[in-house]
Amino acid sequence: MTKLRSRLAAGPxxxxxxxxxxxxxxxxxxxxxxxTAPFDRDGNRLEEEEAALIMEExxxxxxxxxxxxEERESAVVEKTVFTVQNILEVNKYMPTMLNSxxxxxxxTVICLVIAYPLAFMISRMHFVSQKMMLMLVMLPMWMxxxxxxxxxxxxxxxxxxxxxxxxxxxxxxxxMINTQGAVILGMIYNYLPFMILPLYSVMTKIDNTTIEAxxxxxxxxxxxxxxxxxxxxxxGITSGITAVFIPSVSTGIISRMLxxxxxxxxxxxxxxQFLGNAYNPNLGSAISLVLxxxxxxxxxxxxxFDEDKEGGMLL
Amino acid sequence: MMKxxxxxxxxxxxxxxxxxxxxxxxxxxxxxxxYDWDRLAGQNVVLNVYxxxxxxxxxxxxxxxxxxxxxxEALTGIKVNYTNFASNEELYAKLKNGGTAYDIIIPSxxxxxxxxxxxxxxxxxxxxxxxxxxxxxxxxxxxxxxxxRYSVAYMWGTVGIIYNTTLVDPEDxxxxxxxxxxxxxxxDILMFSNSRDAFGIALKKLGYSYNTTDERELQEAAAAxxxxxxxxxxxxxxxxxxxMGGGEAALAPYYAGDAVTMTAENPDLAYAxxxxxxxxxxxxxxxxxxxxxxxxxxxxxxxxxxxxxxxxNCYYIGYSTPSATVKEYLDAEVxxxxxxxxxxxxxxxxxxxxALPDATTKLIDNLWTEVLGMAGSSPWxxxxxxxxCIAASVGINLWRAxxxxxxxx
Numbered sequence: 001m002t003k004l005r006s007r008l009a010a011g012p013x014x015x016x017x018x019x020x021x022x023x024x025x026x027x028x029x030x031x032x033x034x035x036t037a038p039f040d041r042d043g044n045r046l047e048e049e050e051a052a053l054i055m056e057e058x059x060x061x062x063x064x065x066x067x068x069x070e071e072r073e074s075a076v077v078e079k080t081v082f083t084v085q086n087i088l089e090v091n092k093y094m095p096t097m098l099n100s101x102x103x104x105x106x107x108t109v110i111c112l113v114i115a116y117p118l119a120f121m122i123s124r125m126h127f128v129s130q131k132m133m134l135m136l137v138m139l140p141m142w143m144x145x146x147x148x149x150x151x152x153x154x155x156x157x158x159x160x161x162x163x164x165x166x167x168x169x170x171x172x173x174x175x176m177i178n179t180q181g182a183v184i185l186g187m188i189y190n191y192l193p194f195m196i197l198p199l200y201s202v203m204t205k206i207d208n209t210t211i212e213a214x215x216x217x218x219x220x221x222x223x224x225x226x227x228x229x230x231x232x233x234x235x236g237i238t239s240g241i242t243a244v245f246i247p248s249v250s251t252g253i254i255s256r257m258l259x260x261x262x263x264x265x266x267x268x269x270x271x272x273q274f275l276g277n278a279y280n281p282n283l284g285s286a287i288s289l290v291l292x293x294x295x296x297x298x299x300x301x302x303x304x305f306d307e308d309k310e311g312g313m314l315l
Numbered sequence: 316m317m318k319x320x321x322x323x324x325x326x327x328x329x330x331x332x333x334x335x336x337x338x339x340x341x342x343x344x345x346x347x348x349x350y351d352w353d354r355l356a357g358q359n360v361v362l363n364v365y366x367x368x369x370x371x372x373x374x375x376x377x378x379x380x381x382x383x384x385x386x387x388e389a390l391t392g393i394k395v396n397y398t399n400f401a402s403n404e405e406l407y408a409k410l411k412n413g414g415t416a417y418d419i420i421i422p423s424x425x426x427x428x429x430x431x432x433x434x435x436x437x438x439x440x441x442x443x444x445x446x447x448x449x450x451x452x453x454x455x456x457x458x459x460x461x462x463x464r465y466s467v468a469y470m471w472g473t474v475g476i477i478y479n480t481t482l483v484d485p486e487d488x489x490x491x492x493x494x495x496x497x498x499x500x501x502x503d504i505l506m507f508s509n510s511r512d513a514f515g516i517a518l519k520k521l522g523y524s525y526n527t528t529d530e531r532e533l534q535e536a537a538a539a540x541x542x543x544x545x546x547x548x549x550x551x552x553x554x555x556x557x558x559m560g561g562g563e564a565a566l567a568p569y570y571a572g573d574a575v576t577m578t579a580e581n582p583d584l585a586y587a588x589x590x591x592x593x594x595x596x597x598x599x600x601x602x603x604x605x606x607x608x609x610x611x612x613x614x615x616x617x618x619x620x621x622x623x624x625x626x627x628n629c630y631y632i633g634y635s636t637p638s639a640t641v642k643e644y645l646d647a648e649v650x651x652x653x654x655x656x657x658x659x660x661x662x663x664x665x666x667x668x669x670a671l672p673d674a675t676t677k678l679i680d681n682l683w684t685e686v687l688g689m690a691g692s693s694p695w696x697x698x699x700x701x702x703x704c705i706a707a708s709v710g711i712n713l714w715r716a717x718x719x720x721x722x723x724x
Binding site: 178 | 672679
C-alpha cells in the first residue's frame with residue numbers, strides 16, 4: 001500500500017520526465033538517423049539529380065500553361081527514410097567539436113583550481129561566515145545569465161572599461177573581446193558557482209577531527225591535503241566537473257557574445273542547423289547525438305574516480 | 316559611460332523625433348470612412364501578429380506617441396496578440412515545426428518566395444484591402460510575388476556600408492564592397508553573421524548575382540569570405556548598431572533604415588551604398604496557412620496601409636515606406652534623405668533576394684559553416700585531445716592500482 005502510494009507521488013515527475021526528456025531524446029535519435037528523400041508517386045526511390053530534373057520539367061510545363069499554385073501537383077514526393085549519412089557528415093565538423101571540448105576542458109580545469117581552495121576555506125569558516133560567503137558565491141546567479149555575459153562585453157570591448165583603465169597609463173588598447181580567451185573567461189565566470197557549491201557541500205562534511213587526527217599522527221600540511229582532504233572530496237570534484245563541463249561544452253551564446261562568432265563552437269553549429277538558412281534538423285540532431293555520446297564518455301572517465309558512488313550534492 | 320551617454324543621446328533623439336509628427340498631426344488623414352472596420356467587433360476575435368522586433372510604432376510614453384496595436388484594437392474591436400521574431404530563418408523554423416498559429420507574419424521577400432513555393436501562405440483577398448491604392452506602383456507585383464496574391468509590402472530598404480569617418484582613411488573608396496576586404500582595417504570590420512547576407516556581399520564584390528546557383532561562383536565567394544575572416548572582428552547582426560555607435564569598429568554592412576538613426580545619433584558615422592550594387596529588401600505582410608482569422612488578418616493589413624498608420628510607423632522605425640500616399644505626408648527632410656530614399660540609379664542596380672533551390676541553400680550553409688569553423692581548428696588540437704584522453708585513462712588506472720595496493724596492505 002505504501003509502496004503504491006509512493007509510486008503515485010512520484011507520478012507527476014515521471015510524467016514530466018517522459019514527456020519532456022525521454023520523448024525529445026527519442027525524437028533527436030529519430031531525426032539523427034533519418035533524412036528526406038525524393039520518391040515518385042508509385043513509391044520508388046529516385047536519385048537526387050533525377051528528381052531535380054523531373055521537378056524542373058514540371059515547373060517549366062506549369063509556367064507555360066499558367067497552372068495556379070494550388071493545382072500544381074508534383075510527381076515527386078518527399079519521404080522520410082533511414083540513413084547514417086547525417087552521422088557520417090558530423091565527421092566534417094570534428095575540428096569544431098574538438099575545439100569546443102578543448103575550451104570546455106580548459107574552463108573546467110581553471111574553475112577547479114580556483115574553486116578548490118575557496119571551497120575548503122569556506123568549509124572551515126565559522127557557521128555564520130559560511131552562510132555569508134555562500135551567498136556571495138550565489139549572488140551573481142541572481143542576475144540574468146545574458147545580462148552577466150553582456151556586462152563582460154562592455155568590460156572587454158576596445159573602448160570598454162578595462163581598456164580605458166589601461167589607457168590612463170598609456171597602455172593598450174588590448175584586443176580582449178572576440179578571442180578564445182574571452183570565451184573561456186565567460187564560461188569560467190558563468191559556471192564557477194557550479195564548481196564551488198558541490199565542493200563545499202562535500203568538504204563541509206569532512207570533520208575537523210579527521211584533519212586533527214592526521215596532524216597528530218605527524219602528517220605535514222601537504223600530506224593532510226593530498227592524503228585526507230582530496231580523497232574525501234572526490235565526489236564533490238566529479239560532480240563539480242560534470243556541472244561545469246557539460247554546460248560549457250554545449251554553450252552557444254557565450255561564444256557568440258564574447259567570441260564574436262569567429263570562434264564557432266559546437267553549440268553555435270547546432271543552433272545554425274535549426275535556426276539557420278539551410279534548416280537541417282536532421283544534421284543538427286546528429287551533431288547533438290554525437291556530442292551526447294562524447295559527454296557520456298567524458299563523464300564515465302570522471303565517474304571512474306568516484307568509486308564510492310557517493311556523488312556530491314549540487315546546491 | 317559611453318553607453319550611458321549613448322543611451323541619453325538616443326533618448327533625446329527619439330524625443331526630438333517625436334516632435335516632428337506633432338506639426339504634421341492635424342494634416343494627417345483619418346482612417347478611411349467607407350471601410351467597415353468593426354465588422355468583427357464583439358466576436359472575441361484574437362489576431363496573432365508575428366513581427367520583427369522594433370518594427371511597429373508603440374507608445375513608449377513620449378508625448379503624442381502612436382500605439383498602432385491599441386489604435387487597431389480600438390477601431391476594430393479585434394484583440395491583438397503581438398509577438399516578435401529575430402530572423403527570417405527563425406520565423407520559417409517556427410512555422411515549419413508547427414504547433415503555433417499566427418494570422419499575420421512579416422517576412423522579407425526571399426522568405427516570402429520560399430514560403431509561396433512550399434505552400435505555406437494563404438492567398439489574400441484583395442477586396443478586403445482597398446488601401447492597396449496608396450501603394451507606390453513600384454512595390455506592386457514585385458518579382459517574388461508577381462500578382463500580389465500572397466503579400467503586401469510593409470517597409471523596404473537597402474543594404475550599404477556604415478563607417479566611422481574618424482577611423483576610415485578619406486582616401487579609401489567606401490563606395491565599394493572591396494573596402495570590407497582592405498587589410499588596413501584588420502580587426503576593425505564587422506560582418507553579417509547570416510549566411511545569405513554574408514554570401515550576398517561576397518558575391519556582389521566578385522560581380523555575381525545574389526541569386527546565383529552556380530557552384531563555382533559560390534565556392535569563389537566562400538574563398539573570399541575565408542580570406543576576409545582574418546580581418547573580421549566579429550560576425551554579428553543587430554549588435555552592429557551598438558558596436559558602430561560605440562566606435563568599436565570602423566566598417567560594417569548594415570540596413571539603410573537603421574543607418575538613418577545611427578548617423579543622426581553619432582555624427583562620426585556615415586553611410587555609403589556600394590557601386591557594385593546592393594540588396595533591396597522588402598518586408599511584406601502575409602497570412603500563413605492555417606491562420607484562424609483570415610478576414611481579421613486582412614483588416615489588419617488594410618489598417619497598416621492606412622496613410623496615418625504608415626506615417627507613424629515610418630517615423631518610429633526609420634525604414635522606407637512603399638506607400639506613395641505615406642511618402643507625401645512625410646517631412647521633406649526624411650524623404651530627401653538619400654540613405655532612406657536613394658537615387659533611382661542605386662535602385663536600378665539593386666537586386667532582391669529570390670528563393671533559392673534547396674541544393675543551393677544547403678551548399679551555402681555548408682560553405683558558411685566551413686568559413687566560420689576554420690580558425691578554431693588548429694592542427695595540434697586533435698593530437699592534444701588524443702594525448703589528453705590517453706593520459707586521463709592511464710592516470711585513472713595508475714591511481715586505482717595504487718589505491719588497491721594501499722587497501723591491500
